Amino acid sequence: xxxxxxxxxxxxxxxxxxxxxxxxxxxxxxxxxxxxxxxxxxxxxxxxxxxxxxxxxxxxxxxxxxxxxxxxxxxxxxxxxxxxxxxxxxxxxxxxxxxxxxxxxxxxxxxxxxxxxxxxxxxxxxxxxxxxxxxxxxxxxxxxxxxxxxxxxxxxxxxxxxxxxxxxxxxxxxxxxxxxxxxxxxxxxxxxxxxxxxxxxxxxxxxxxxxxxxxxxxxxxxxxxxxxxxxxxxxx
Amino acid sequence: xxxxxxxxxxxxxxxxxxxxxxxxxxxxxxxxxxxxxxxxxxxxxxxxxxxxxxxxxxxxxxxxxxxxxxxxxxxxxxxxxxxxxxxxxxxxxxxxxxxxxxxxxxxxxxxxxxxxxxxxxxxxxxxxxxxxxxxxxxxxxxxxxxxxxxxxxxxxxxxxxxxxxxxxxxxxxxxxxxxxxxxxxxxxxxxxxxxxxxxxxxxxxxxxxxxxxxxxxxxxxxxxxxxxxxxxxxxx
DNA sequence: CGCTATGTTGATCCATATCAATAAGTGTGG
DNA sequence: CCACACTTATTGATATGGATCAACATAGCG
Numbered sequence: 001x002x003x004x005x006x007x008x009x010x011x012x013x014x015x016x017x018x019x020x021x022x023x024x025x026x027x028x029x030x031x032x033x034x035x036x037x038x039x040x041x042x043x044x045x046x047x048x049x050x051x052x053x054x055x056x057x058x059x060x061x062x063x064x065x066x067x068x069x070x071x072x073x074x075x076x077x078x079x080x081x082x083x084x085x086x087x088x089x090x091x092x093x094x095x096x097x098x099x100x101x102x103x104x105x106x107x108x109x110x111x112x113x114x115x116x117x118x119x120x121x122x123x124x125x126x127x128x129x130x131x132x133x134x135x136x137x138x139x140x141x142x143x144x145x146x147x148x149x150x151x152x153x154x155x156x157x158x159x160x161x162x163x164x165x166x167x168x169x170x171x172x173x174x175x176x177x178x179x180x181x182x183x184x185x186x187x188x189x190x191x192x193x194x195x196x197x198x199x200x201x202x203x204x205x206x207x208x209x210x211x212x213x214x215x216x217x218x219x220x221x222x223x224x225x226x227x228x229x230x231x232x233x234x235x236x
Numbered sequence: 237x238x239x240x241x242x243x244x245x246x247x248x249x250x251x252x253x254x255x256x257x258x259x260x261x262x263x264x265x266x267x268x269x270x271x272x273x274x275x276x277x278x279x280x281x282x283x284x285x286x287x288x289x290x291x292x293x294x295x296x297x298x299x300x301x302x303x304x305x306x307x308x309x310x311x312x313x314x315x316x317x318x319x320x321x322x323x324x325x326x327x328x329x330x331x332x333x334x335x336x337x338x339x340x341x342x343x344x345x346x347x348x349x350x351x352x353x354x355x356x357x358x359x360x361x362x363x364x365x366x367x368x369x370x371x372x373x374x375x376x377x378x379x380x381x382x383x384x385x386x387x388x389x390x391x392x393x394x395x396x397x398x399x400x401x402x403x404x405x406x407x408x409x410x411x412x413x414x415x416x417x418x419x420x421x422x423x424x425x426x427x428x429x430x431x432x433x434x435x436x437x438x439x440x441x442x443x444x445x446x447x448x449x450x451x452x453x454x455x456x457x458x459x460x461x462x463x464x465x466x467x468x469x470x471x472x
Numbered sequence: 473c474g475c476t477a478t479g480t481t482g483a484t485c486c487a488t489a490t491c492a493a494t495a496a497g498t499g500t501g502g
Numbered sequence: 503c504c505a506c507a508c509t510t511a512t513t514g515a516t517a518t519g520g521a522t523c524a525a526c527a528t529a530g531c532g
Contacts, residue, residue, distance in 0.1 A: 049466055069386040070462050076381065088371040088378075094472050097378050120367070124360040131356070131363060134370040135324040141377040142324075142333050145312065148384055149424050150305040153488075181510065188385050193488055195512055210497095210511095226306050230285055236330050389520075417478065429520055431480055446529095 009036055009059055012082050013109060016057070018133045021125030030119055035110040045100040045108065052089035052096055054110040058082065061106025064182065065098040075185040078103070078178065087133055090116050103178060139236070146231045153189045157197045158225035159232055160187060161206060161213055172218065176211040245272055245295055248318050249345060252293070254369045257361030266355055271346040281336045281344065288325035288332055290346040294318065297342025300418065301334040311421040314339070314414065323369055326352050339414060375472070382467045389425045393433045394461035395468055396423060397442060397449060408454065412447040 010031060013019065019027055036059070039045065045056065048067060056063075063079040076098050079085045089096050090113040102108075120127055147156055160183075168174035176183065184194035198208045204224045205217020215221055229236065246267060249255065255263055272295070275281065281292065284303060292299075299315040312334050315321045325332050326349040338344075356363055383392055396419075404410035412419065420430035434444045440460045441453020451457055465472065 067382045067386065067466075069382065069464055069467060072386050074382070074385040076378070076385075088374045091367055091371045092375070092472075094375070095466070097375055097382070097466055121364070124363060127360060127363045127367060128357070131327055131367050131370060134367060134374055135327045138324045138370055138374040138377060139328070139330070139333055141374060141381060142312070145377060145381055145384070146303050146305065146310070146333070148381070149310040149312075150303065150308050179510075190489060191511070192490085192513085196488090199512095228305055230303075230331065230333055231305060236328075415478075426521060427479070428481085428522080432520090435480095 009107075009109065012059055013057060016082055016084070018084055018087075018129045019126070021129045022119070022123055023125065026119045026123045026126060030111055030115055033112050033115045037108055037110065039102045039106050039108060041102050041104050041106075043102045045102065046086065046096050048096045048099045050096050052086055052092075052094065052113050054086075054113055055084060055090045055116050056086055056100070057084050057109040057111070059107040059109060061108075062103045062178075063100050063106060063108075064103050065100050066185075067098050073185070074188070075182045078182075078186070084133070087130065087137065089113075091120065091130065091134070093117065103182075140234055143231050143234070148188055150231075153187060153193060154197050154200055155225060156187045156189075157194070158201055158204065158206070158221060159227050161201075161215070162221065162225055162227050163232055163234070164213070165215060172215045174213055176208075176213060242272070245343075245345065248295060249293060252318060252320070254320055254323075254365045255362070257365045258355070258359055259361065262355045262359045262362060266347055266351055269348050269351045273344055273346065275338045275342050275344060277338055277340050277342075279338045281338065282322065282332050284332045284335045286332050288322055288328075288330065288349050290322075290349055291320055291326045291352050292322055292336070293320050293345040293347070295343040295345060297344075298339045298414075299336050299342060299344070300339050301336050302421075303334050309421070310424065311418050314418075314422070320369070323366065323373065325349075327356065327366065327370070329353065339418075376470055379467050379470070384424060386467070389423060389429060390433050390436055391461060392423045392425075393430070394437055394440065394442070394457060395463050397437075397451070398457065398461055398463050399468055399470070400449070401451060408451045410449055412444075412449060 013031070014027060022030075035054075039061075045063065058079050058081050060081050062081075063085065064075055065077045065079060065085060066073055066075045068074075079100075085100065086096060086098075088094075093113065120130060147159070151159070164177065165171070165174055180194055181191050184191045187194065189197065198206070201221070201224075205215060205220040207214045207216055249267070250263060258266075271290075275297075281299065282290075294315050294317050296317050298317075299321065300311055301313045301315060301321060302309055302311045304310075315336075321336065322332055322334075324330075329349065356366060383395070387395070400413065401407070401410055416430055417427050420427045423430065425433065434442070437457070437460075439456075441451060441456040443450045443452055
């Protein structure tokens with residue numbers, strides 16, 4: 001079951017922002033303890049409240065981060081290749097705040113948290129990169145909170161579509177990255193409400209057929225959505 | 237206008253978690269460039285989207301972090317002594333995502349962001365402490381998001397009161413830390429809704445007179461609120 | 473003191489959730 | 503390859519949490 005990462009994965013991981021400043025030695029020693037595994041879809045990789053034993057890296061596929069309370073569940077984020085997740089818990093040696101499950105067949109690297117913390121203590125370049133990654137994560141969650149607190153669900157949907165459009169390269173037609181059920185949960189609405197909201201955006205120049213989104217009136221949609229870099233730009 | 241921090245402040249700052257691992261030399265050099273200022277209440281210290289010129293530290297008083305979009309405004313957090321804010325923006329050299337205003341007369345230290353970034357690059361102990369602080373901040377915001385997405389406003393209020401009770405030392409009677417207007421905004425509700433929600437908690441053993449909260453039935457309140465460390469414990 | 477901002481209460485409206493039924497995919501095994 | 507089961511998406515009807523609007527009370531504050 002335990003498999004060292006092969007060279008090809010190794011290179012993908014090395015290219016990650018978070019390993020940009022690490023010494024080759026320290027990187028090698030992290031890889032020595034690392035696992036790589038292929039998971040089928042819908043596998044729960046981690047469960048909230050569990051101790052954070054591994055830093056996870058998604059090489060291929062995608063992973064849903066979600067949370068539960070009192071029989072309710074909500075999708076918090078989707079992790080796509082190549083990026084890490086559960087970094088904060090690993091660093092703080094604190095329990096996971098979110099659960100994670102594969103959305104599709106996914107290739108995941110697991111690096112023991114103790115190894116991460118050890119290298120973090122002795123490799124200043126790595127520590128700096130971790131700070132950058134965490135600062136990025138923090139800012140993303142803050143933006144998300146602003147989205148939730150300052151916008152209605154229709155506005156959240158409109159801005160979400162504009163963000164996806166940019167990720168898809170700015171074309172007027174693009175595909176939804178995941179199923180509407182979970183999109184609804186991510187946007188803090190019910191599936192029924194999402195269904196109706198999609199229709200509610202037709203007057204602003206949006207058409208959705210299945211998973212295909214077509215922006216028929218970019219100007220109108222932007223006028224309605226009022227996208228703002230301090231909420232919608234996930235790169236800064 | 238520019239004032240070096242006097243010795244007494246200096247000591248308070250030095251004791252901050254974030255300066256625990258820093259060398260005396262580097263700390264001294266940060267203090268050399270630092271300002272200390274007393275601000276009256278309701279002064280806007282920073283404005284979202286502005287470049288992050290200073291790391292701020294609240295010595296006394298309190299500061300509200302808030303955000304706006306499309307003529308709406310929401311309170312994101314309250315910073316109380318002695319702690320820093322806007323660390324992520326400082327580290328990333330990115331624009332502020334939130335604005336900040338004093339709630340009361342407050343004594344604030346300002347350390348030029350460039351100085352912070354410089355020391356951060358050369359002082360590994362400081363870098364590690366920054367990581368810890370950021371990881372903490374990140375986890376707090378994640379908890380906040382879970383609170384928002386998984387709970388109704390009544391449940392958020394109930395859990396907020398339980399958290400405040402703990403902060404106040406666990407006594408059945410304690411004071412609300414700030415005005416209801418802003419508490420409502422922080423909890424993502426209107427003042428009217430908060431007013432009614434407070435009444436809505438009477439059946440669960442809560443009485444509020446002015447700013448004095450009395451928990452008359454701890455068990456009932458907890459049964460209703462279902463507090464959870466993965467949402468409500470801000471220390472882990 | 474009065475003035476202004478904050479808090480409360482009531483009436484109403486609206487966004488969104490919930491419940492229910494149907495339709496449309498999606499996957500599985502015969 | 504199709505039939506069946508099962509999940510997901512849509513649509514309609516209704517309920518409800520919370521917002522809004524308006525009036526009044528209260529409390530800080532110059």
